[in-house]
Amino acid sequence: MTSAPHLRQRDDIVLSVQNLVVEFPAGRGRRVYAVSGVDFDLATGETLGIVGESGCGKSTTGRAIMQMPKPTSGRVEFEGRDLVGLSAADLRSARTRIQMIFQDPISSLNPRRKVWDSVADPLRIWKRGSEADIAALVDRVLESVGIDPTRARESRPHEFSGGQCQRISIARALVLDPSVLICDEPVSALDVSVQAQVLNLLEDLKAEFGLTMVFIAHDLAVVKNVSDRVAVMYLGRICEIADSDDLYARPAHPYTRVLLDSIPVPDPTVTPQPVDLAGELPSPMSPPSGCRFNTRCPSADDVCRQEVPEMQPIGDGHYVACHHPLVTPVTIGGVV
């Protein structure tokens, strides 16, 4: 596929998303172009970070992988099958292998159930062993996320803090032993101290359960901490994708630069720079032509307003969709 040179030819690709498009009807014949042709892949054991502002389509992308709702077009290949075409029954069983955790940990748990039961439910629904087997597994998973199983048997979500509820949500996602975990802003609602606990926990669990992760967030510093590779999204498209250390060392897309500059530095000797970002995010109902970032980009010109930039390599595994990248494109080992 020429339009997506950043998709890799490897044997250990677990999840491959190709030309994913998600549109929603908005009434009166209008459409919301939430995701407009997104490609990425995940190798076993890898963590892919997806960053961008509200409205960039990052959460929609995460949900479209889970087929909730189904994408408008495109492929989501998971363990060799395209999830988009699956029957409802096949999709249900595939979803035991891809699980998701959400931003608001308290509202993603049933307030009227004991949290232990919420964690045990997936196992009961899928009849994974006897009640005794289930109990043993639930206790073990709760312990690995740092929740006391005895307390979980007696308590409902409101009796736990936000950080603890996120741990419980993670346990619920892990009991079915998924291969891919999609984390949609899992730490955005938490204090920095609790955020650090959950980030470390996710790293530990990734090793313990052999997980491959998609980590969606708006904070680049958080994403860098957990990810091997990072995709930057803007208004429904990926504008840059690279190994995380490389992305931070040599951001090539002007939008990536803006995101990096916006992060507050916990050092008073660093004077905050005014953010070089004009105007507001355009409406996804009428996205700009050409490069979607052109209305806010300091280096936009006529080409940017007319032609959609193609993904081009600018380093090893580093791709950018920009007519005027901040890093000079280099051809490594011939054209991909």
Add this chain to the structure above:
Amino acid sequence: MTPLQTEHRSDVDPLLQLDDVRTHFKTERGRVRAVDGVSLTLRRGRALGIVGESGSGKTVLSRTIMGLLPSTAEVTGSIRYSGTELIGRGRGGMRGFWGREMSMVFQNPMVSLNPVMKVGEQIAEPLRLHLGMSRSDAKATATRLLTDVRIPEPERRIDQYPHELSGGMRQRVMIAIALACGPSLLFADEPTTALDVTVQAQILELIAEQRRDRNMSVVLVTHDLGVVAGHTDDIAVMYGGKLVETAPTTLLFSEMRMPYTMSLLRSIPRLDDPSHTRLPVIAGRPPDLVAPPSGCRFAPRCAYARERCHQEEPPLVPTSHPDHLYACWYPVGSDEFNEREADLVRSGAVPVAIARGEQK
């Protein structure tokens, strides 16, 4: 009396002076000591950051000063605003201060704005109520305020409803409302927590700019030391309802003494660290303020705590710099601290790079 207070007594013009403020709530479980003996001073035109985790009392403290507490609250101590005592005035007595003297920007602009009222009317309301402006004057001022907070096309936006604006624009409207009557003191309670990083940077810059233009004092309440670093003159760190460290911002970062402050700073992921850097965490949770632990309230979670910390409560004492106070028996840099830090680095709980980066 701590030395800070005697020091600040001599201040020429403190806008706000808190003396042993306690805010307790009566609940079924007992008395919640949300704010438990806080003394601090805010000078005119300065920006103070109040930093702490959820449950540290930082939001209750700012609401205590504003007089925005439920009836279950019991407040003692003294809060003097430009020399006038605020405690005991009640809501009616505080009304004269709201808007004109002090106002507040809340965390969630979607919840704090009235969804069925045009934003222009919401900005004009305090102008008419507190300043007695006519309808047309208020509308003209509202348009000017929207321009001040950098909302494009203010004449059009003024007739829109909150749902027609983005999250960042709604927060700008909240700021316009808070600034409407020209307050001397602006509270911003986690003003950017619900916003994207790019918008956060813009909103913080806007607050800083308005503070300079209006010679206003700002109290920025947040859990994120990164947010206060570039936008405040002074920082007060709270834990378990008490102040545990307070200093001018640059001094706090260069010579932090309280292990809690340091742990908060270390738990922020940094861009210049390689990916998969393990974050040093603060284990456990903030204390239950119905029955706070004896001794230092942070001791049960402190990696550097010793026997004494669990027994005796450390007082707030100054460093060699009189404006820098901390409450800790074994502060950062002490022999006992260094000994424990060496153990933590050896065990891998604190990455070497991070330990080296902060040890002065």
